[in-house]
Amino acid sequence: MAHAKRGPRSRRWLPIGAAVAAAALWWSVPTTGWGAGATAAAPAASVVDTGGSVLSHRDSADTGxxxxxxxxxxxxxxxxxxxxxxxxxxxxxxxxxxxxxxxxxxxxxxxxxxxxxxxxxxxxxxxxxxxxxxxxxxxxxxxxxxxxxxxxxxxxxxxxxxxxxxxxxxxxxxxxxxxxxxxxxxxxxxxxxxxxxxxxxxxxxxxxxxxxxxxxxxxxxxxxxxxxxxxxxxxxxxxxxxxxxxxxxxxxxxxxxxxxxxxxxxxxxxxxxxxxxxxxxxxxxxxxxxxxxxxxxxxxxxxxxxxxxxxxxxxxxxxxxxxxxxxxxxxxxxxxxxxxxxxxxxxxxxxxxxxxxxxxxxxxxxxxxxxxxxxxxxxxxxxxxxxxxxxxYSKTPFPATLTVQAESADSVSDTTPTNTLGKYRDDALDVETTGDSGGGWDVGAIATGEWEQWNELPMQGTEDLKVRVATPLTGAQLRFVVDGVAGPTINVPTTGGWQTWQTIDAGTFQFTAGTSHTVRLEYVNGGLNANWWQATAS
The missing domain is CATH 3.20.20 (TIM Barrel)
Known part of the structure; x- marks a missing residue:
């Protein structure tokens, strides 16, 4: 899509009255941490998640x-x-x-x-x-x-x-x-x-x-x-x-x-x-x-x-x-x-x-x-x-770095009934071709309250979460909710454009060894694109 149109598109999801209120929220500038090029501060403490599932997997002795x-x-x-x-x-x-x-x-x-x-x-x-x-x-x-x-x-x-x-x-x-x-x-x-x-x-x-x-x-x-x-x-x-x-x-x-x-x-x-x-x-x-x-x-x-x-x-x-x-x-x-x-x-x-x-x-x-x-x-x-x-059953059932593409979600909640950007999938999630390094796709036109969710993802011990984002706006916010446990709400800095990408910290979780999890990426305030997220073992 032509990214110059992205500003006006932010209003297409809401009735006029609601759009005005949303615009006031989107365009209000917080007092700290939102300047161009700024990165969101990582939370001081890990979020403890004792949930998840224990699933069968390859034993370390099996090397084939x-x-x-x-x-x-x-x-x-x-x-x-x-x-x-x-x-x-x-x-x-x-x-x-x-x-x-x-x-x-x-x-x-x-x-x-x-x-x-x-x-x-x-x-x-x-x-x-x-x-x-x-x-x-x-x-x-x-x-x-x-x-x-x-x-x-x-x-x-x-x-x-x-x-x-x-x-x-x-x-x-x-x-x-x-x-x-x-x-x-x-x-x-x-x-x-x-x-x-x-x-x-x-x-x-x-x-x-x-x-x-x-x-x-x-x-x-x-x-x-x-x-x-x-x-x-x-x-x-x-x-x-x-x-x-x-x-x-x-x-x-x-x-x-x-x-x-x-x-x-x-x-x-x-x-x-x-x-x-x-x-x-x-x-x-x-x-x-x-x-x-x-x-x-x-x-x-x-x-x-x-x-x-x-x-x-x-x-x-x-x-x-x-x-x-x-x-x-x-x-x-x-x-x-x-x-x-x-x-x-x-x-x-x-x-x-x-x-x-x-x-x-x-x-x-x-x-x-x-x-x-x-x-x-x-x-x-x-x-x-x-x-x-x-x-x-691969050699890395619990990878040191788990990279998950935003467009790959198992389930989604999107404010539009169809994929308005027309790429990758034919359901409600709005997906476009990305200009980020490595190519592929990103989730765009993200509105307040939308989310993507993945099932049975392997994470254990202490995992640092990061998200690849792009936005010319201020006011966007996101958070991870894992097994129903909410992580910190992260202020997304302006990156300078819809296809100008930056990786931001999104919190640290602690998990029980050998567990798999339901992971939801929630957009508390919209107005951004998301390419992928990662969980890296500390």
Whole structure:
């Protein structure tokens, strides 16, 4: 929005009489602490909160890595249409991708992934058709430059790494049939014994038209590595899409990809294959570094597979595909299915646990922040539920610094019935693109009495709270209320503009060790923008 209009907009929330009274309050200047550039004084004493919940989380003895798959189909990046045959879609995202660009899409999901605490995101690569535009369809690894750019813009290169999850039936069989027969699909099947592509195979489909492009798009410093080797998952090579997998044929394909990665990029892939690879070709056990059993519908909801003395876990938070004769359902059970899966993979100290699937809306397995709606609509108790569960089983269930984006709230109270600024979400919260460093969004047009609230946030011991704010006005005030316990009311200094940002102290709380909390950020007096807030352990 044009920020020159922000002053007049402050009156649009109230009848004329009320607006006059509000203006008198907003524009009255307190006697101290409100000059340009001033910072609000931190309270002298901590607020003691003995409430909160004790939730299960990773034990410090469990040191394995945690990652998630991530599909980036064209529909997902564009914000729909969210249609998969007649299957009902529950887990629609809070982030409204139709209000932004593909760059915005990646920037939001980098924030969500970092908030979840995962070690890596395993992107679903599906190859590309040579000579096609970028991207040519969902899973084109050439499009991953957008993810790389977002990680760097957000300053998160030290927090989030990238692995490949190769959808082998799509990258090999389907792409071969698109190129060779102009049809796509899984018939004819892919012939693993054909190394050149003279028949119905060809090593180039997995390497030249897929993983090579992955390494071209993702620089070495952003690759997730196990023992110095970049992690690559490979999905099924079963008979529905492949033929002649045995006699060392599948193993030879992996050897070829490894040799090409080493010679062209000096990378030695750490292959974790679906168990079908070793079942169909025992020689793969001498080439692969690990194997996983994926999950079943309805069971098993998690698996642990061992290879070379290490255990590899896989799990899923939920699943729902009901269409025609298909009736495949894993009940999320208010998050308990996911907690149980992580407790039996991460909690069993698997070397690596992979979770399906951060953006898998089409099968209702998504982990992303969902729309703010009731359980019957979303199958989530609140929008950030799966992100919070992931963080509980990450290596930092109680992060030293917890950063929470203002636009990400689980519930809100806003004086307007719709998002008047038109970005990020389609409910009442007023969200706009921010000009603050790192990009993203902020909550704007904040009026007196509005608030945002988050559920089950991990804070323990002494936590210092800070808020990132911007306002050209004087008179704005805010406070935190945690588990119903109010912190100090903070006078927000004028920062000089609606997009001139300053971080202010907002009080210190003391919490019981190992607890999670309901946090409400209340705007006692409006007339400001808010970008994010942080809780930092003292």
């Amino acid at each position: 890595a945690l990652g998630v798959t991530f599909g980036f189909e064209d529909r997902t990046i564009a914000g729909g249409p969210y249609v998969n045959q007649s299957n009902q879609i529950y887990n629609l995202p809070m982030y409204d991708a139709t209000t932004g660009s593909s760059e915005d899409f990646w920037l939001d999901y980098v924030e969500e992934l970092v908030s979840s605490g995962v070690d890596f995101v395993a992107v679903d690569t599906r190859g590309y058709v040579p000579g096609s535009s970028v991207p040519n369809e969902g899973g084109d690894p050439r499009a991953l430059t957008g993810l790389v750019a977002a990680i760097n813009k957000a300053g998160d290169a030290g927090k989030l790494k990238i692995a490949a999850f190769d959808d082998t039936p799509a990258s090999m069989t389907d792409k071969k049939n698109q190129i060779k027969h102009k049809t796509g699909g899984y018939s004819p099947t892919f012939d693993m014994s054909d190394t050149t592509g003279a028949g119905e195979g060809g090593h180039q489909y997995l390497w030249d038209n897929d993983l090579k492009a992955f390494y071209q798009a993702v620089p070495d410093n952003l690759l997730y590595k196990v023992n110095g080797q970049p992690l690559v998952y490979l999905w099924s090579d079963n008979d529905f899409a492949f033929a002649n997998q045995g006699n060392g044929n599948s193993a030879n394909l992996l050897k070829y990809v490894r040799s090409q990665a080493q010679s062209q990029f000096n990378e030695n892939p750490y292959f974790v294959t679906d168990q079908s690879w070793i079942t169909n070709d025992s020689a793969v056990s001498q080439v692969a570094n690990g194997q996983d059993g994926w999950f079943g519908v309805p069971d098993p909801k998690y698996t642990n597979m061992t290879l070379n003395g290490a255990s590899f876990g896989a799990t899923v938070p939920s699943f729902h595909f009901v269409s025609g004769s298909s009736n495949m359902v894993i009940d999320p059970d208010h998050g308990q299915t996911f907690v149980n899966g992580l407790a039996n993979t991460v909690g069993k100290n698997d070397l690596i646990t992979l979770v399906e699937g951060f953006s898998d809306w089409s099968e209702n397995a998504a982990l992303w922040r969902t729309k703010s709606a009731d359980y019957a609509t979303t199958q989530r108790d609140y929008p950030n539920q799966n992100i919070n569960i992931l963080r509980r």
